[in-house]
Amino acid sequence: MTDTTEAFRLVVVSAGVSDPSSTRMLADRLTSRVVAAAKERGRETTVTVVDLRELLPELPTALSSQLLGPRFQRAVDALSEADGVIAAAPVYKAGASGLFTSFFQVLDNDLLIGRPVALAATAGTARHALVVDEEMRSLFAYLRALPVPTSLFASTEDWADDALNGRLDRAAHELVLLMESGFARAVRNESWKRYQHTFGSDAGRELGIDTDTDLMRLAAGGSLVDSEDPFDPRTA
Template sequence: MHTTDRTYRIVAISAGVSEPSSTRLLTDRLTQKSLQHLEQLGLVAEGGVIELAPIAGEIARATTTGYPGELLREKMRQVAQADAIIAVTPVYKAGPSGLFKSFFDILDDDVLIAKPVLLGATAGSGRHALVIDQQMRPLFAYLRALTLPTSVFAASEDWSSTELGSRIDRAAIELSQLVASDVAAQISGKTWDAHRHDDSRTTSEQLIEDDAFDYDSPLMRLAVGR
């Protein structure tokens, strides 16, 4: 059992848009189970969920202008400061949603270095089960995140299956063990300092905290449509 005064932070990202949302339901189950296993390891942990649907307009604006607004910058700050990420998307037309992909497109390439990431997806049919391995893992590999061996896919018929609960539990155990190892802190610091960061993208924690741009200037307000 680990003992520490530190509070670990799990940030879950849900790209569900319906109400109620099976994507949000899977996100919540993964988050709750991960926090439970961290507690069993003797760690203090807290979790939060970033819903992408309410900030879809902000994401679209940042995609076209290159400059995120304050609300989106706060969400990015949460991602940068997290000890682990749970990323869950609905599957549309045999791929992760455009909203999900757009959010990660505007993150600085180094924000997720060595950060444990639990991948999840929901769909109406089991035919989409390979989307996580074929499309989501390559995205997070490019971002140099530590994706867990176990991912969780839930089709409509899976919600009544005990296998889904077992898979959620297995993925949560893997996440909790990686978080407890502090692997992200040991790797990401040196890697971040060794790379040049493009100031045209202000999504990294460093650029956010340094206020690299004056977002309230007349020119910047015009650029972002405010």
């Protein structure tokens, strides 16, 4: 299924808002390690960076009306083609930044199914260390994405600690292995239907209409009386 010669498409989503931003810096360090690790295994990588700060002007419309402006649309297009994703957020007030969470909340539910994601966060204090695993990981679980085992977290003191580099290498290796496995593509090709979808729930690609369902039979003059239905008021 997986084309073993094609370049990996890596999309880096960074929610850092200062310039330079330590969140972007962490994402970049991870990105260069992913590119290098992929190269060692004989694969090129094309990198697309989505700097969420640039999407800020379009965010109110996206949040209130589900209407995506041109920059949002470009980000969605890039993610829908991604073999792997790096998602990096600054931690504010014990949570991933509002910009970061808002961006992923606006995306279609099906957009990242099965996609490997490396999660990274930065903070001013080590007391925020569990935000990646306790909060960001659950967001990606909801999206049915596949976060790599190693989460990256850098507070002020970590930038001077070699251990961070070790974790970056480990996460990069994990991400490359998962991209290489073709897991996301195999899910799409072989078991896509087993996930819950709604019409248009995959950035305009989830458009198959299955007429072989109880609801479709009901739409065409049928009856639910003899069907097994979870909402059946008589058996619920």
